[in-house]
Amino acid sequence: MVGYSLLLIVILSLVAYYVGRSSAKRFAGGAGSEKIHSLPGYHGAFIAVWVGIPAFVLVLLWASFQGATLDNLVLASLPSGFTEGKSPAELNLALSEIRNLASGRTFGTPAPEIQLAAERLVSWQNIASWAMLVVAATLMILVLVFARTRIAPRFRARNSVEHVLSGLMIFCSVVAILTTVGIIVSLLYESIAFFRLVPITEFLFGLKWEPQIALRPDQIAGAGAFGAVPVFAGTLLISAIALIVAIPIGLFTAIYLVEYADDRVRNVVKPIMEILAGIPTVVFGFFAVLTVAPAIREAGGLLGVVTSPNSALAAGFVMGIMIIPFISSLSDDALRAVPRSMRDGSLAMGATASETMTRVLLPAALPGIMGGILLAASRAIGETMIVVMAAGLIATLTINPMDSVTTVTVQIVSMLIGDTSFDSPKTLAAFALGLVLFIVTLGLNVLALQIVKKYREQYE
Amino acid sequence: MAQAALAPRDAAPAVFQTVRTPDLHPRPTKVKADTVKVFYGQKQALHGVTIDIPEKAVTAFIGPSGCGKSTFLRCLNRMNDTIDGCRVEGEILLDNRDIYDPSLDVVELRARVGMVFQKPNPFPKSIFENVAYGPRIHGLARSKAELEEIVVASLQKASxxxxxxxxxxxxxxxxxxxxxxxxxxxxxxxxSPDVILMDEPCSALDPIATAKVEELIDELRKNFTIVIVTHSMQQAARVSQRTAFFHLGTLVEEGPTDHVFTNPSERRTQDYITGRFG
Incomplete structure (x- = not known):
């Protein structure tokens, strides 16, 4: 029924648009008439938005509150003999049984009270939906008639539409902000629940990570330890390897493209770098597991180094490949933003291209390049798919790149799949990890943006 | 209109004659250019410029925008090499040595022929480091004290x-x-270059700063050969000893500055300096 209501809103808005436009056209057409302030289309749009938007909001609100209201009504209508002495949980169970029954899913034979309540619920739902449709239609027609009377030659429909549009844009940006706030709040909420079970100091400074605790009494599992240091150390190790791979390659690529490559080479290399940036990370994951990890293991075998099958080196190396385009394209921008006159000035002093690069262009572009590297680092720290496929699961505290380490994102994934319940420390730990990860990447991003901003001011 | 009397832009004469007036007391020649032609891709920007630039004097290049004076200036230290698709023909001799000789090191050439640009372009470094840049890359100072000496002396010379x-x-x-x-x-x-090229060095400055730079140019000519491109006829008249008038990629007239400004031999020169076109 919500669908029909939305369709009705669209149709009536269109009707409103044509009504508004045609009545405005009548002013415009008359000979010797007053000069019309806005084009007829604006009058149409004015009526259309006032017909459409309030009705839309009404339907949304109605649809979101209808369920809860009907539930309460149904509960209240249950015979007192049935509800007496029942706990809220049991009432809830009864309610979902009624709802299931009302939508045609029957399990076993329901109690007669439930059966009756379900029938009532069905009929109320019907009434409510029709009422929504009727109320929305009435509202729209009333608004249409009222707004129609506002239309006059000097009516500033154009400005009104402008106001509505800017309001719409504010609303859209607020949606993004509210979503972010919502995500943070939910993270915080679950994390606080976790820190009630596990002290925050143990989480932040503990050196042992064994979250596989028993969910049911009959399970056999570890006692549980939630020290996040090894997990973060693993993340840092893999990210560091990624940056060690990506910074020189990305930076030298950018330098080559800016200073040495001619247009033909640039026109080939740049799109290829963009393709690299567009490869889904899961494909990088395949590459890490099937190609890089075996190669590293064999190479380690030849050199006589003990190499774990899912070494940090494999995951870090592939992650480094993934972030090369970030570093190269941001460094490229930063180097290009250095005014040409700097380069000319240096060359005219008799400096070679490489002297110009190392002594003038790189120092001038360094803040921008640093910003790019920090953005790439926060991307590497938050990267999930490659490490889920290529890194290990056991949290070892090591700096040996041949060893297997785990990362924050891998732990979050592994804790939230499979047999979970939302009040055990194992599941809640995922939120705490997510919160810390969020804070770290947010900090890196803020730092990077600050640096980039400061750098922009230098030449403008 | 005076403009109409001039040849259309695309039909520059294949053969033309530069009107030359020698100095009363000729100075030795520092830079000798012979039939220099410059092409940007297919487009020809200079149609054979021949000029002798005297030592320890200021030579001004004047002419309307797009006449090729900056292009010619940038030939003298081969800065045109940094522009894609730019090709230079002809011969330019610095102290009788061909600067387009493949065996010549362009880095060394640019150390001998310095350049000052239209917009001030100090590097985003300290004042000291800006001046020390050249001595450092060319290894002119053997010690820190020597470097400081060079920097201070250069800043003093630049007042x-x-x-x-x-x-x-x-x-x-x-x-x-x-x-x-x-x-x-x-x-x-x-x-310590021999020649300093200045490409409209005052066009981004206010009159007071301009006066200071002009004063400096007059001071510098005792030790350096200076070539200056300018849009200001007054500036050319004030600072230069010789003036060359460029138009449509050709060198129309060159001679002692007071001669060019008071008694030009060419009609086009007169039209330009009296402000009838350009």
Missing amino acids: LFNEVKDRLHEPGTGLSGGQQQRLCIARTIAV
């Missing part, structure tokens, strides 16, 4: 030292426009 002596280690970009331009001149003379 900037007194204004910045207390803040040598502050960024050069923090100076005013005129000071920045004198800093760029100090940076250029720090490597």
Whole structure:
């Protein structure tokens, strides 16, 4: 029924648009008439938005509150003999049984009270939906008639539409902000629940990570330890390897493209770098597991180094490949933003291209390049798919790149799949990890943006 | 209209004659250019320029925008090499040595032929480091004290030292426009070039800063050969000893500055300097 209501809103808005436009056209057409302030289309749009938007909001609100209201009504209508002495949980169970029954899913034979309540619920739902449709239609027609009377030659429909549009844009940006706030709040909420079970100091400074605790009494599992240091150390190790791979390659690529490559080479290399940036990370994951990890293991075998099958080196190396385009394209921008006159000035002093690069262009572009590297680092720290496929699961505290380490994102994934319940420390730990990860990447991003901003001011 | 009397832009004459007036007391020649032609891709920007630039004097290039004077200036230290698709024909001799000779090191050439640009372009480094840049890359100073000596001497020669002596280690970009331009001149003379090329060095400066730079140019001509491109006829008249008038990629007239300005031999020169076109 919500669908029909939305369709009705669209149709009536269109009707409103044509009504508004045609009545405005009548002013415009008359000979010797007053000069019309806005084009007829604006009058149409004015009526259309006032017909459409309030009705839309009404339907949304109605649809979101209808369920809860009907539930309460149904509960209240249950015979007192049935509800007496029942706990809220049991009432809830009864309610979902009624709802299931009302939508045609029957399990076993329901109690007669439930059966009756379900029938009532069905009929109320019907009434409510029709009422929504009727109320929305009435509202729209009333608004249409009222707004129609506002239309006059000097009516500033154009400005009104402008106001509505800017309001719409504010609303859209607020949606993004509210979503972010919502995500943070939910993270915080679950994390606080976790820190009630596990002290925050143990989480932040503990050196042992064994979250596989028993969910049911009959399970056999570890006692549980939630020290996040090894997990973060693993993340840092893999990210560091990624940056060690990506910074020189990305930076030298950018330098080559800016200073040495001619247009033909640039026109080939740049799109290829963009393709690299567009490869889904899961494909990088395949590459890490099937190609890089075996190669590293064999190479380690030849050199006589003990190499774990899912070494940090494999995951870090592939992650480094993934972030090369970030570093190269941001460094490229930063180097290009250095005014040409700097380069000319240096060359005219008799400096070679490489002297110009190392002594003038790189120092001038360094803040921008640093910003790019920090953005790439926060991307590497938050990267999930490659490490889920290529890194290990056991949290070892090591700096040996041949060893297997785990990362924050891998732990979050592994804790939230499979047999979970939302009040055990194992599941809640995922939120705490997510919160810390969020804070770290947010900090890196803020730092990077600050640096980039400061750098922009230098030449403008 | 005087403009109509001139040849259309695309149909520059294949053969033309530069009107030359020699100095009364000729100076030795520093740079000798012979039939220099410059092409940007298919487009020809210079149609054979022949000129002798005298030593330890200021030679001004004047002419309307797009006439090729900056292009010719940039041939003299081969800065045109940095532009894609730019091709130079003809011969340019610096102290009788062909600067387009493949065996010549362009880096060395640019150390001998310095350049000051239209917009002051100090590096985003300290004042000291800006001036020390050239001596450092060319290894002119053997010790730190020697480097400091060069920097101070260069700043003094650019008459900037007194204004910045207390803040040598502050960024050069923090100076005013005129000071920045004198800093760029100090940076250029720090490597003791023979020739200094100036591409409209005052067009981004206010009149007071311009006067200071002009004063400096007059001072510098005792030790350096200076070639200056300018849009200001008054500036050319004030600072230069010889003036060359470019038009549509050709060198129309060159001679002693007072001759060119008071009694030009060419009709087009007269039209330009009296402001009838350009």
